[in-house]
Amino acid sequence: MYLSKRKISTAFVKRAAIVSTVFLVIIFFFIFAAFWSIQIFYNEKYTQLAIRNITRYIELPAPRGMIVDRFGRVLAENKINFTLFLVRENVENLEKAIEKASNFSGKSVVAVRQIIDKYKKHSGFYRIPIKSNLPLETVIFIQSRQDEFPEFEIGMEPSRTYPLAHRAAHVLGHISEITEAELNADKSGIYGFGDLVGRSGIENQGETFLQGVKGSQTVIKNNVERIQRISSEVKPEIGETVVLTLDLRLQEFIENLLGNESGAVGVLDLKTGGVLALVSKPDFNPEIFSREMGREEWQAISNDPQKPLQNKFLQGIYSPGSVFKIIMALAGLQEGIISPNSSVFCTGSQVFYDRVFHCWNPGGHGAVNIFAALQNSCNIYFYNLGKKMDIDTIASYARLMGLGKESGIDLPNEKAGLVPGSAWKMNTFQQRWFPGETISVSIGHGSLNVTPAQMLKLIATVALRGRMPKLHLLQRIEKQGKVVREFAAGFSRVPIDEKNFELIIEGLFRVVNNEGTGRAAKIDGLDICGKTGTSQIIAKENPRYKKLTQEKKFMPHSWFVSFAPMVNPRLAMVVLVEHGGDAGAIAAPLAAQIYKKYFENEGLL
C-alpha cells in the first residue's frame, strides 16, 4: 500500500468542514452583494454607458435647393458624390492596400501614401478620404466585391452640380466648405464641420432658402465603429427652389455672342426690374469649387489677368465715358442751365482755364443743341455745360441717378464706384477742387468710377422717365412646387421732371436712329434709344496714344447703354466690352443683336 493510513482526527475534519463552509458563505455573499450593486443599484449608469458605446449620431446633410431660370430650366442641382475611404484598422497589408487605392483612384502610389500619412494621428478606425467623385464603375466594382476589400468604404453624399457648366456662372456663384473660423463665429448652430456654404452669387444670396434642413441618423455601431444598423432616422429636407428672373435662352445667346471678349452685359425687364440676362466674361465652371482643385488649377484661374472669377457686372469698376453725358444733360435741363433751344458752337477744341480741351471729332460739330450733342456725343457742348455748373451739383445728380453707391441688386459683394466732389477731394487728397477737373468729369472722365450695374439702372431710370427700378434676380421661392415667397417689383421716383427725361430720350433716339454714334445698333421695326461711351485707358493727349492703343490692353473700354422701344419701353441693356475700342463699332452692334434675339423670341419683331 502506497497510501498512508488515516491519522487525521475527526475534530480536525469537522473544523475544516466548518471553516470551508463559512468561507464559502462569506465569499458568495460578497460576490452576490457586489453583483447586486453593479447590476441593480448602478444599473441605470451602466445601461447608459452601454447605449453610449453602441450608438452614434450622424448628421445627414441636406441637399441644396435647386436654382432655376424664370421658365424652370435648371441651373444648379445635386448629384450623388461617391467618395473612396480607407480604414487603416481593416488593412492587412498596407503596401497592397495603397496599390489598390491607387488603382481605384487613379492617383499615384506616392500621392495615396501622402494622403494616408496626413491622417497618421487619427485613430485606426478613421475613414481616410482617398478620392471624391469616384466614377460609378469603380463604385460598383468595389461594392460588389466588398468582402475582398474590407479596408475600403464607399461614402455617398449629395454634391452640387451645375448641369450647364459655365452658363450664368457669375449669377450662380459658388459654394465651398465652411472654415473653422466661420464655424466658431456661427451663432445659429445650423452649420457643422464639413458643411458647404454659398460663397458668391445666388448660392450666397439665397443661402437661407437653399440650405435646407439637415436630417439625422442614430446608428448602432460595434467596437470598431462599423455601423450595424440604423436605429432611427430623420430624413433631411431639401432646400427650397430659387426661381430667378433670368431667361436662360437670352443668357445663352449673349454668352455665345461675347465669345472670347472680356466684359459684361446686363439686360433688364423694365416692367418688373427683373434681370433677364447677366453676363460677365470670361467665366468659370462653379463646379470646380465643389471638387478638389489642384494648386496649379487654382493659381491659373485666380491669377488670370482677365479675372474670370470677378463678376464684372457689379464688381468691375470703369470710367463711364460719354455715358455720363446723360446725367450732365439731365442736370443741366433740371437746373435750367440749358434748354432745347440753347446751343454751343463746336470747332473741335476749346480752351478752358488756360488748357486746351478737345472734342473727339477734330473737325468740330458746328452749332449743336442738346439733341445733336447727345446724338454725336459732342464733348465741347458738355465742357461748356460743366463750366457753368458746380462739381457738387453734378455729383448730386449723379447720386440721384444711382452712381457712387451699390445698385442694390440682390447679389453679394457689389462695388460702389466713385462720384468725386469737393469734399471727397479734400478728404482724400487734402486739396481743393480745381475747376478744370469739372471739365473732365462733364464728359465722364476724371475720377468718376461706375459699375455696369449702375449704368443699367441709370438707363432703365431714363427709359422709365424717372421711375427707378430695383434691380433683382430673385423672382420667387418654391417649396415642393408651391410658391412660398414672391419678390415684388419695386420702383422709386427720381426728383427730376419727366419732360426733361423726354428731351434726353429724344436725343438718345437720335444716337441710334439718326446717324449718331450708336447707329450700328439700329434695327428696322424697333425704336432703340441708346448712348455710347468710350472709356480711355490712357489719355488721348498722350503723345504715344496711337502706338500704345495698337495693344489690346491699352485700348479703351466700349460702353453702350440702351433701351427699347422708345414708347412703353420693355427692355434696358448695358453692354461693356473691356478694351473693345470704339464703342459705336463694338458695343452697339452687340446690343442690336441681343434686341433682335429677344424681340424675335417674344414674337414682337
Added chain:
Amino acid sequence: MKDYFKYFDKFTFVLLLLLAVISIFLIYSAGYSSHETHYLKQAVWLLVSLLVFFIVFALKIDFIFRNAFAVYLALIVILVLQIVLGGTVARTKSWFRLWGIGFQFSEFVKIPLALYLAKILTQFEVIDWKAFVKLMVVIVAPVALIILQPDMGVSFILCSFVPLVILLKKIKPAVLVISLLLVVFSGIIGWYSVLRPYQRDRIISFLNPSEYKTSTGYHIIQSKIAIGSGGLGGKGYLKGSQSQYRFLPARHTDFIISTIGEEFGFINTSLLFFVFFIFFYRQFKFNFKNDEEFYFIYLFNGLILFQFIINVTMAIGFFPVLGISLPFVSYGGSSLLSLFIGEAIVFRIKINTYLT
C-alpha cells in the same frame, strides 16, 4: 459495479454537467456575432472530458497517487522542452500542438502537483524547515517554468497551493513568519524582474481603470458595463450589445461571466453562482480512508475555488486582470479536461469509503 453507481455523487455530477453545458451555450453567444465555432470545439472537448472522467474514475486511488510524482516529473520535462524548443501561440509558449489539437500542458500540472503535495503533507507532523523547503520546491518549480512561458494566469493559480498547504497543516511559527516575509520579498522581486511592463500595467490598471481607458483598463470598464447593463433580468440570449457588438474583450474565455451578467441578468447570474456554491459545498463534505485523499480534495477544490473567486472579482474590477478563466465555463479544452480529471479523482475518493 452496482455499488459504484449507487454511491456515485450523482447530484454533484449533474451540477458539473450543468456548468459544462451552460458553458457551450455561452460560448456560442460570445462568438455569435463574429461567427466563431468555439462552441463546437468546446462540445467535443466536453465529450472527451467525460470519457476521460470515467476512465480516471475507474482507476484505483492507490495507483493514481503512486504514479503522481512520475507524471509530475514528466510534465516538468515537457514544460522545459516547450521553453527550449519554442512554439508560440498568442505570444506564449504554453501551447503545444498534437495531431492538430492545441494542448496547454501547464493546465494539467495542478493534478499531479495536488496529488504529490497531498502525499508530502502526510510525511510530516508539522511543517518545519525541511517540509517547508520540500513543499516550496515542488510548487515553485512548475510555477517558475510556467512564468517563463509566460502564462501569468496558470502560474498565479498554482501559487494558491502555498496558502492552502499552510492552512491544512500545523506550521512552526518561525517558518510561517519567514515564509510570509519570503512571499512579500519574492513578490517585490517578481514585480520588478519577472513581470513585463504590459503585465504590470494589467495588474495596476484595475485600481483605476479609467486612467487606462484605451489600454488595459478597457477590459475592466467594458466588463463592468456589460454586467451592470444586464440589470435584473438581462438583455436576452444573443442580445447583449456589449457581447454582440464586441465591446467585451475575451468574452468566451476570461470574461464569460460578463456575457452571462449582460444577457441573463442578476437573477440568473445569482443562480449560476448558487450552482457553484452547492458544488463547492458538496465537494468539501466527504469521507475518506487515507490522509492523502483528504489533503487532495481540499487542495484541488480549493484551487478551483480560488480560480472561481479571482475570475469573478476580476470581471467586476476587484481583482487585476491576470488571464484566469472561469472553471468549467470558460472556453478552453485543456482546462476543462484537467478539471474533469481532477474531479474524477475527487468523485472516486468520495465513494471509496463505501466500497469494500
